[in-house]
Amino acid sequence: MASIGYSGLSTARKMPALLASVDQHAAAIRESLEGDARPLSVVALAAYAEGVRDAAYRHGWRAPSGAIDWSTDDWVLHRLLAVCLLGHALHTA
Numbered sequence: 849m850a851s852i853g854y855s856g857l858s859t860a861r862k863m864p865a866l867l868a869s870v871d872q873h874a875a876a877i878r879e880s881l882e883g884d885a886r887p888l889s890v891v892a893l894a895a896y897a898e899g900v901r902d903a904a905y906r907h908g909w910r911a912p913s914g915a916i917d918w919s920t921d922d923w924v925l926h927r928l929l930a931v932c933l934l935g936h937a938l939h940t941a
Contacts, residue, residue: 852916852925853932859918860929866918873930890935897931900924 860867881892901911904924916925 849932849935851911852929853936855916856918856925856929857933857936860933863918866926869921869926870930870933873927874933877927877930877934888934888938890938893931893935893938897928900927900931 856866856870860870877893877896878888881888881896901924909924912925918925
């Protein structure tokens with residue numbers, strides 16, 4: 849949340865295209881985790897995010913340094929931001 853969640857979710861409120869992308873990623877994550885018969889939890893989301901990050905690193909992706917340009921279509925960042933969105937929803941529920 850600290851690395852990308854706060855800035856990304858704040859930006860998504862102002863950028864409908866980003867919000868739509870993140871919502872689609874969140875739906876896919878929910879489907880994936882519920883399909884594995886694991887309840888949606890902060891622990892499950894953290895493990896999922898680690899898996900996404902690790903796979904992305906193995907394929908050459910690197911996290912941006914400094915401020916994130918949310919206008920770029922970075923699948924990994926959008927996926928991780930969706931994890932943050934779901935985690936935030938669990939935390940505030």
